[in-house]
Amino acid sequence: MTANRFSTGSDAGHGQGEAPLEGKALLDRARSLSNRPEDQIARACGYVGPSGRILKKSFYRALVAAKGYVLPSALQTGGPAAKGRQAVFRTRVHGNGNLLIGQAYTRRMGLEPGQEFRIELHKETGSIWLLPMGTTTGSEDNID
Numbered sequence: 001m002t003a004n005r006f007s008t009g010s011d012a013g014h015g016q017g018e019a020p021l022e023g024k025a026l027l028d029r030a031r032s033l034s035n036r037p038e039d040q041i042a043r044a045c046g047y048v049g050p051s052g053r054i055l056k057k058s059f060y061r062a063l064v065a066a067k068g069y070v071l072p073s074a075l076q077t078g079g080p081a082a083k084g085r086q087a088v089f090r091t092r093v094h095g096n097g098n099l100l101i102g103q104a105y106t107r108r109m110g111l112e113p114g115q116e117f118r119i120e121l122h123k124e125t126g127s128i129w130l131l132p133m134g135t136t137t138g139s140e141d142n143i144d
Helices: 003-008 023-032 038-044 056-066 072-077 103-108
Strands: 117-122 127-132
Touching: 023 038, 023 056, 038 056
Parallel strands: none
Antiparallel strands: 117 127
16 A cells, blocks of 8 residues: 555545445544544545545544444434524614524525515514515505
8 A cells, every 4th residue: 555545535445426434444444544644544434525625523423433422413413413503583683773684594485696575564463574576465454
């Protein structure tokens, strides 16, 4: 084996595009490469993203799991930790008077950049409706 084979991620077919090693196979492979830098070990075990970036966090989590430890994030979600913040369906009026609806909500609603909406304010319920342009509700209780 040469050092070049480890740095390219092509060693023994475990590199980009291959499923990363897990369990005993991961432990054995990592142990056999223990004299190498961490990046080379992770790459040789298949922990490389589509762009070629080494997935260190995934590699370390897999090592911990292979040793038999259950991580708290795996207990809570039943799998890997969720990415990013979770939508809480709350907002507040900013100091400049703006009311922001974040990307998590617009994405969840399937809204696309450039879509236009008519805003209807409903005094009785205190609600705001966003209506796609060209639709009407016929509601009498809205404020214009």
